[in-house]
Amino acid sequence: MQFKLIYISPNGTTEKTTQVLKNIIEKDGHAVEHINLGRGEYRQDFGPILETINAADIVGFGAPAYHMDMLEPMKMFLQALQSAGQTYQFRAFLYLNYGGITSGKAFSNTAQVLEALNIPVIGAMKVTAPHFHHPDPFPTKTTEALIGDFYEAIKAKDFAPIANDRQKELFAVRKKRVDLLYPLVHIIGKKRELPITIKADRCKSCGKCVKECPVGAIRLDDAVTIEGAKCIHCYHCSVACKLGAVAVPVEKLDTMIKLNKRIIGMESPLNAIYY
Incomplete structure (x- = not known):
């Protein structure tokens, strides 16, 4: 099969997650193309990706969580998928790197877009990763094992789609307070920009x-x-x-992170696969 891994990774952790995924999939005998939306021509023009996306059997969409959603360039790419007016033949999976506080509505929002395009979702994975200003090692052996488990899980069910009702259950927000805060998060985030x-x-x-x-x-x-x-x-x-x-002034980020933990708490489980 032909896989495409389309991702955005400003600070490198999602790119490392993508590379681990790529290695695992290739080791299983499949062809993999990985595309960073934040590099080269793709920053300005999604056209070349849209022209060839249907050549893939399975497309993985990966991004860091930001303001309880996928990072903006990934949201822009999903909008481009909607605007292209194509009929898509591939199946999709989602993967998210986040700081452990909340994955927010990243999965549910993205799954809704794909559902509207009749693109089946076969699974999703969330992985905790260090913030860009923390030099913690990544990926860890635990992270690599989780990524391997994710691939084996979707492979074991022959990459079959998740039923819509099951998908809504799996991708529901983990805490009610996320629903309360989500409408405000972009306004608050704008005011907190450094x-x-x-x-x-x-x-x-x-x-x-x-x-x-x-x-x-x-x-x-x-x-x-x-x-x-x-x-x-x-x-x-x-x-x-x-x-x-x-x-x-990145030292202010740690103050914000501590405040977010007090308001929202840490997500449980921190790392998870959905299939």
Whole structure:
């Protein structure tokens, strides 16, 4: 069979999850193409992906959780699927990296879009991963084992779709307070965005931040500028720049994370597969 793994991974953990998946699937004798929506031409144009997506038997959609949903570029790609006016022949699975607090409505929202397009969902997987400013090792052996278990589970049922009623049960939010907070999360998130400052005295105009930005929000002309309307505040630019020319007060993130844990608590189970 032909697999496509379409994902967005500003800070690398979802890309590592994708690579583990790719290795497992290829070892089982299948062909795998993996496509990062945050790299190269795909940042500006989903057309080449849409033109060939029906060549796949199974497509995996992977992203980090952000504001209780899939990260924005993945949501934009799903919108492009809807707008393309195609009839899709493939089956799909979902995979999500998140910090352990809540996966929110990432699965249920995405599954609804796919259901409207008559794309069957065969399974889903959520994996806890460190936040971008924490240098914890990833993936761990436990994570790799979970990814392997996920593939074996969907393979054991011959990649059959999950029935719609069962899907709604599996992808229901884990806590009632998520339903209460979800309508407000984008407003709150906007107010909590951290400032991104370009330090001109440290910048060498190497263009790495421009190349690494997953949504193409950074430009380099006479100086580096960030297009606020495009920026998704993933803060990857601050990690990508090794010169310290892109400054973000990341210490404030840990305060926000602690507050989120008090308000929402930690999701249980932290890691899970659904099939």
